[in-house]
Amino acid sequence: xxxxxxxxxLGSIGVPEVLIIILIAIIVFGGKRLGxxxxxxxxxxxxxxxxxxxxKPAEGDxxxxxxx
Numbered sequence: 001x002x003x004x005x006x007x008x009x010l011g012s013i014g015v016p017e018v019l020i021i022i023l024i025a026i027i028v029f030g031g032k033r034l035g036x037x038x039x040x041x042x043x044x045x046x047x048x049x050x051x052x053x054x055x056k057p058a059e060g061d062x063x064x065x066x067x068x
Contacts, residue, residue, distance in 0.1 A: 026034060 029037065
């Protein structure tokens, strides 16, 4: 199996590297601000999923036919 391009860009990221990234984020943004960012990100993902789910046409719907 050939390694992907992304693997060369990121290398091998392990637990210590992830902890360092989290520590830097806490120092830069602060704990309260990170909570707000996480909450906003979670709400955005939830809204996106619900929008995609509501946009999907039902099986056998008239709109499934391609335009002539």
